[in-house]
Amino acid sequence: MDVKKLVSEMTLEEKAALCSGADFWHTKAVERLGVPRMMVADGPHGLRKQDQSADHLGINDSIRAVCFPTAAGLACSFDRDLLFRVGEALGKECQAEGVGVLLGPAANIKRSPLCGRNFEYFSEDPYLSGEMAAAHIRGVQSKKVGTSLKHYAANNQETRRMSVDARVDERTLREIYLASFEGAVKEGKPWTVMCSYNRVNGVYASENERLLTDILRGEWGFDGCTVTDWGACNDHVAGVAAGMDLQMPFSGAHGDEALVRAVREGRIDEAVVDRAAERVLTTVNRYLEGRDRTAVFDRAGHHKLARAVARECMVLLKNDGDLLPLSAFRRVAFIGPFVKHPRYQGGGSSHINASEETDAMEAASEYADVIYAQGCCGREDRPDPELLSRAVNAAQAAETAVLFVGLPDAFESEGYDRKHMRLPECQTRLIREVLRVQKRVVVVLHNGAPVEMPWADEVPAILEAYLGGQAVGGAVADLLFGKASPCGKLAETFPLHMEDNPSHLNFPGDGDRVEYREGIYVGYRYYDKRGVKVLFPFGHGLSYTTFAYDNLRLDRERMKDTETLTASVEVTNTGRVAAKEIVQFYVAPAHEGISRPVKELRGFAKVYLEPGETKTLSVQLPPRAFAYYETAIADWYVEPGAYDVLAAASSADVRQSARVQIESTRRLPVCVHENTTFGDAMKIPGAEEILRPLAEILSMVMGGGDSQALGESTRQMMDAMLHDMPLRALVAFAGDSVGDHLLHDVVQALREAEARAQA
Structure with missing residues (x-):
């Protein structure tokens, strides 16, 4: 496909039409010129291709696919090759199903443990997040299927995510929130980048020229297509002008007409529409050139891969007395709502219709004599005395009790944020009651983000399984019984209490505005700086060896x-x-x-x-x-x-x-004016000579010129005052000794010296 030639042959209406989707999951075709439509589909840890009614929230059914661990767990592997293999498997499934672009991965930073979508994000650390995202992208795209790196940028909460204005200072934006995307773009080279719903410093991401064009393309070298999150377009014309190429889903005829009208009225140049159309067509062409209509994939093989991947992602948080691994063929009680019905993925647009599931009870049967008790309800926080009593009896009858607890679906999901970090009260009570009768207790956690653990000191062993994909039960059993040693390490800090988190006072903000007042001090950067004790630190993870x-x-x-x-x-x-x-x-x-x-x-x-x-x-x-x-x-x-x-x-x-x-081969510039301090001015080469007359006058006025008569503390005080004193303050201190003309001459001389230094 000769993209430029095709665009030159299109009418304005056809080009404008390419800038929005045909429906929920397809780009528009241009049948007159033989341009087909292309299908896109969620999601980052499994293919969610819908075959019936379309939606973007995981409400309607999708085809069966393999569900891998979510990003929160994948990042704990710290394994680029593993992420590549997961991406590769997803790419194979996309090829087999005719999907051109997979909507993921998500490289947003975990600003707060309460973000409802944290299970879909990699880390609180931008370097780790960028490396994991890049490896995932390379894996998918190795199969000639595109990715859509999302949600660009500063989308770190679900509360009012479609309208909130994230107010982030420039340094924090660059070092934390953009750095994650920067690494993924430069190393992974995604076909597309998806903008977020929110505003960033007052401007919607979908029409933020600084983010979409100046930084993404100008600084990072991105050469692909930009696409809105579903329904994120605020102003279609403003978006295209700013560098947004494709609005999703369909905008209706009014969206295309608005773009055509804007060109004809001179509010936007037709060349800008051409540019967007070319980028969309280039992506479609990539899909066509790499399309393998004979592609198939090994679903059973991918399930085995999901189990192996999950083993690499789980984190052994605690193992006092080397309680783990458990001895084979001993009596073990598996207790909890997630034993037979594990929670292995999150809710929303990434929800996968899993091809199969392996629960821990089924998987452990090859290792030990396992007795089971549900213990409490898994869907809601509701006490059940009968279930609790059976669980206590099972714990007493076993050599070791393994508790499978975590966050129910309703506790964390796309669309809303958590209000606290606690487990359901019925689960906490279950843990307490089992500890009364059994000291050999292992807690296995199924959750997408950190939880408080007031019982952690009393439990000998804790295994963090996160949302481990459809084979999570098998992976947990493999680790519990020593088929493999845990090797994952936390990609985020587990604070002791929610109040310890640096974003606590400013999350999720007030109304449509959230201030990122913690600045660059996110996650371990904050806990380290403040010396705050945490439950489990970033990067922590134990093994069965040393x-x-x-x-x-x-x-x-x-x-x-x-x-x-x-x-x-x-x-x-x-x-x-x-x-x-x-x-x-x-x-x-x-x-x-x-x-x-x-x-x-x-x-x-x-x-x-x-x-x-x-x-x-x-x-x-x-x-x-x-x-x-x-x-x-x-x-x-x-x-x-x-x-x-x-x-x-x-x-x-x-x-x-x-x-x-x-x-350093580069010196920072000094902005010289009357309020420049002595200390800053002294950074300019040659400044000592220029400033000597002023320093001598100040010394005479304040100390009488007799430095020997001054005590050490007084000299230190004067040096400190001089270092931080604005040049113009000398007029006030020295009176008639320093006229405006001398101050003007000094400022001018410093400016000239600074200009020479920067030349």
């Missing part, structure tokens, strides 16, 4: 801010079980400077080790790993100074550190 870290090495001790640093560390399996370890590499500024997090994740590597085996893991740390976003230059900047590179088992468990000294 690992030692040794010999962290950097390939240089000094470097420039234009160079890439290589860090390597030796990891040894010091236990008796073969297992995988995830090593996290953080960068920690070790110098005074702008306010920054204590440390930030900048790399990770995963390794499989036999008992006693040692391997060396390496990561590359480019200049961006040491940078922050400096609004004064609207760019990333590396402060000169010392930085510690940390090799860690979690954000709270640093095993090795090494230091590098970085020289």
Whole structure:
């Protein structure tokens, strides 16, 4: 398909029509020119292709497909190859079903544990989120099927998500909320990017030219098609003008007519419509060129893959006394509402009509003598004394009790946010009652986001299964009985209480406005900076073995801010079980400077080790790993100074550190005016000579010129005052000694010196 030639042969009406969908799931065809329509479908962790009545909320049935673990769990694998394999499987299913673009993954940051859609998002950390999203994208697109990276941007809550204005300062936007998308766009190269419903700093994402064009395309090099979330278009003409190519779903004839009318009235150039039409057609052409009409996929094989993936994603939060793994062929009680009916996915547009399900009871039968008790209701928070009594009896009769609890569907979903982090009260009571009669207790959690655990100190073992996909029961059984060792690590912090979260006072905002007042201090960045105790830290995860870290090495001790640093560390399996370890590499500024997090994740590597085996893991740390976003230059900047590179088992468990000294090849500009402080002015090359007359006058006025007569504390006070004193304040302090003409001359000389330095 020659896209440009096709567009040149189209009428204005045909081009305008391409800028909105034909229905809920298809782009428009141009039959006159042989352009077919293309189908798109949800979702990130499984194909939701609807074969009957169309909707975007998972209400109506869709075809049967394999449901993989949701993003909240996938990110805990810290495994790019695994995400690629999941994406690859999804791409195969899309090819077999004639789907051109899969609507995912979602790279929104977990600002608050209460966000109802957190199960669909990867992490609180933008680097990890971007890496996972990029790997997912590459996997899907390796099968010649497109992806739609969503929801761009600052869509971090469900409350009033279609109208809320997310007010985010520029540095926070760049370092946290856009960085996740930036990594996914640059590394994954998605075919499409989906805008969010909300406004960002006053402008709807669907018509935000700065986000859609200046940043996404101009800075990040995105060359694909932009598409609205379903119903996110506020003003179709304004959207197309800003860089929004495709409005979904169908807009009706009035949407197309509005665009045609705007061109004819001169409110938008026809070339802008051409541009959008070309981008839509380019995506359709990619689909056509990669279409395999003979494609089939192995549904049973994908189910096995889902089980293997789920094992990699689960996190062993606690294992006192090495209670796990359980011995085979012992009597074990499986108790709880999610034993036979596991909650393995979230509600809304990503809800999959699973091809099959494996529950823990069924899967554990090959490992042990299992007795079952439901314990409480799984759909609502309703006490049932009879169910509770049976559960207590089962716990007493067994050697070990395994409790399957978590959040029911009604507690978290697309469309609304949680009000608290608690489990249903009936489940908490179940845990307490079982603990009264049985000390060997394992809690398995099925949830899409962190929960409070007031019972955590009393329970010896806790396994976080998240929403583990249709094979979750088999994966849980495999880990409980030691077929494999847990290797997942938390991609988000579990706070002790909701009130500890940095967004607590500003989530979900007031009316149609939410302030991101915590700034860059999201997740572990905040807990580290404030020294707040948490339940389980970011990156935490135990194993059935132990690992030692040794010999962290950097390939240089000094470097420039234009160079890439290589860090390597030796990891040894010091236990008796073969297992995988995830090593996290953080960068920690070790110098005074702008306010920054204590440390930030900048790399990770995963390794499989036999008992006693040692391997060396390496990561590359480019200049961006040491940078922050400096609004004064609207760019990333590396402060000169010392930085510690940390090799860690979690954000709270640093095993090795090494230091590098970085020289900055770029200096920040100094804006010179009468209110510039002495300290800032002194950063300008040659400023000392220019400022000497003013400094001497101030010294005479305040100290009589006799520095020896001043005590040490007085000299320190004067130095501090001078450092932070605006140049114009000298007039007030020195009176007639400093005239306006001298101040003017000094300011002018400093401006000239700054201009020379920047040249």
